[in-house]
Amino acid sequence: MKQFIIRIIDKIIRVVLSRLAIVRAEHDKAVVVRANAALAAEGWRTLRSRPFVYSANAPRRGEFPRYFLITSQGLAGSVWLASSLTLHPEITCAMGIDHPFVSMRFYYNQDEVQRKLDGVTDVEQIQHGFYRDTLRKSFIQRFAAKGINIEGGLVRENPVRNLRKMYDELEMFFPAKYYGNVHACFAQQALEYLPEFPTRHDVTLMNLIRHPIPRTEAAITGILSVPTHYQDSDWHKGITEGIDEFTETHPDQRREIEKKFGVDFTNVRNRGILYSYYRALHNDCWAGEIMTVREACHVTMERLMADPDCYSWFLSEITGGTIAPTKDYLDQIYSETHLRSGRHTGRGRSITPREQFDRWSDWEKYEFRLVMHRLDLASVYAPFGYDFSFVK
Numbered sequence: 001m002k003q004f005i006i007r008i009i010d011k012i013i014r015v016v017l018s019r020l021a022i023v024r025a026e027h028d029k030a031v032v033v034r035a036n037a038a039l040a041a042e043g044w045r046t047l048r049s050r051p052f053v054y055s056a057n058a059p060r061r062g063e064f065p066r067y068f069l070i071t072s073q074g075l076a077g078s079v080w081l082a083s084s085l086t087l088h089p090e091i092t093c094a095m096g097i098d099h100p101f102v103s104m105r106f107y108y109n110q111d112e113v114q115r116k117l118d119g120v121t122d123v124e125q126i127q128h129g130f131y132r133d134t135l136r137k138s139f140i141q142r143f144a145a146k147g148i149n150i151e152g153g154l155v156r157e158n159p160v161r162n163l164r165k166m167y168d169e170l171e172m173f174f175p176a177k178y179y180g181n182v183h184a185c186f187a188q189q190a191l192e193y194l195p196e197f198p199t200r201h202d203v204t205l206m207n208l209i210r211h212p213i214p215r216t217e218a219a220i221t222g223i224l225s226v227p228t229h230y231q232d233s234d235w236h237k238g239i240t241e242g243i244d245e246f247t248e249t250h251p252d253q254r255r256e257i258e259k260k261f262g263v264d265f266t267n268v269r270n271r272g273i274l275y276s277y278y279r280a281l282h283n284d285c286w287a288g289e290i291m292t293v294r295e296a297c298h299v300t301m302e303r304l305m306a307d308p309d310c311y312s313w314f315l316s317e318i319t320g321g322t323i324a325p326t327k328d329y330l331d332q333i334y335s336e337t338h339l340r341s342g343r344h345t346g347r348g349r350s351i352t353p354r355e356q357f358d359r360w361s362d363w364e365k366y367e368f369r370l371v372m373h374r375l376d377l378a379s380v381y382a383p384f385g386y387d388f389s390f391v392k
Contacts, residue, residue, distance in 0.1 A: 051317050052205045052295040054194045067167055068180040068204040068318040070299075071187040073286055075218040076210035077301040078183035080342040083107070084333050085180060088315075090323065092176035094166070096183050097159050099130050100173050101139070103181075107341050116173050123148050125172060130154050160185040162197045178319055182208065187293045204318050207296040211386045212283055212377060213353040216368065217360075219282045223272040243275045253278070261363035273364060283371045287380045300384050308334060354390045365391075 051068075072078055082095035083106040094103035105113050120126060120143070130136050136154040143150060159166040163184065170179045185193070187207045194203065210218075223243065247254060247265055254274070257263050263270050276282050290298060297317075303310045308330050315323055325333075332338060350356075357365065369391060372378065378388045 049297070051297045054191075054203045054205060056199050056202050064177045065171065065201065066178050066204070066320060066322075067199060067201045068178065068206070069163070069184065069190060070180065070182040070206050070208050070318070071185055071190050071296070072183040072208040073186050073289065074183055075215045075222060076208045077305065077342060078208065079106075080339075081208065081301070081304065082180075082182040083341060084311075084338070085182075085315075087332055087338075088323070088325070088329060090177040091180065091319075092170050092174040092178070093180040093182060094170060094184075095181070097166075097185075098132075098135070099126065100169050101126075102130060102135060104170075104174060117142070120146075120148070123150055126150075126154065160189055161193050163190070163194065163203070164197055164199045167199055167201075178323075180318065187289055187296045191293065191295060204320065205296070206314070206318060207289070207293070207298045208301060209286070209290065209298050209384070210301045211353045212286060212381070213368065213391075214350050214356050215286065216276065216282060217356050218350075219276050219280070220269065220272045223275060223280070224268060242279065243271050246275055246279045247271045250274075250278070257363060261361070261366070263361075263363050270363075273367065277367045277371065283368075283375060283377070287375045287377060290380055298384070300386075305339060353387065357390060 070078075070081065079095050082093045082103075085091050085093035086104070086106060086109070092104070094100055096103050101113060101117050123143070126139070126143070130139060139154060140150050163181075166181060166184060167179050170176075170181075187205070190203075190205060254265055257274075258265065265271055265274070289296070299310075299314055304314060308325075311330070311333060312325050315325055351359075357368070360368070372388065372391060381388075
């Protein structure tokens with residue numbers, strides 16, 4: 001199973017990289033021209049200036065509900081954004097692929113979610129399951145105590161391949177006018193699977209991105225957290241073993257780095273860094289999505305968290321121009337309590353890209369400079385105003 005998952009991950013990476021290679025030579029100059037024009041004319045409304053709306057090809061039965069999907073490759077403030085959207089009284093927005101009893105839990109609504117869970121009386125209401133073994137066991141025990149026996153377990157069917165089920169789950173438990181999700185899938189996945197598994201309503205698509213320096217640090221931190229937080233996850237199996245295996249199966253590369261930078265690969269963080277740059281290829285995937293998925297309207301985490309005008313535009317776009325946020329709602333979104341919320345509630349906001357780069361070791365700076373030059377990240381991210389001038 002672990003080897004199978006690793007092969008699937010490798011295949012996804014190869015697809016992204018192959019698409020990037022095909023279009024790169026043709027569009028390098030166009031990207032720079034488009035980037036400069038977009039930055040000057042639109043600011044945060046860059047590349048594609050409006051969201052892509054995927055048609056459900058089904059007759060509408062009224063104006064509501066409406067669907068939106070914020071795709072993301074993660075590590076870009078997904079929890080904060082989903083939590084922010086759900087604070088609006090007319091919006092239900094989950095984060096990730098799990099059942100709503102998990103994906104809809106934010107710091108301010110724990111009691112509400114628990115009441116809905118306590119009200120479940122029919123096993124059919126939870127048929128789509130959960131993706132972590134500890135969650136499955138915990139919920140099976142809870143339902144058993146209520147006399148609900150689940151014979152087949154709660155193995156999660158990945159909703160990436162059937163987004164309709166995800167929206168059905170949300171509608172079942174959290175009534176609203178607008179239903180959405182942040183980080184259920186990548187932009188490319190959404191465009192591939194929506195035609196195969198159409199939803200009941202049109203889906204407005206946007207893609208969430210982040211400056212690659214703090215995002216790379218978040219990726220490394222995330223890799224290191226797998227043994228602690230995700231060791232029983234169906235979607236994270238094989239990562240811990242893959243880190244160690246990659247380090248051991250590339251001795252020449254490892255020895256060259258050890259000799260040049262004095263890196264100690266018994267240190268788990270250093271193994272995680274090696275894995276990020278040479279196996280997971282995080283920056284290749286992030287840049288590749290921007291370069292190749294032309295339907296995506298990209299929105300930056302940094303601007304959403306800092307600029308109420310940008311957030312208001314974003315909210316209007318994903319709801320078809322029907323919601324203009326009130327001052328009270330925006331005050332909630334930009335309160336210090338909420339800005340410090342997210343996957344790691346209470347740990348504070350991220351440091352700036354420059355500060356993060358300065359904190360990296362000489363080896364980490366070297367690896368990022370290599371990938372920045374190879375992928376021409378300054379041009380890729382130019383439309384979003386990201387600064388790389390300090391990367392020297």
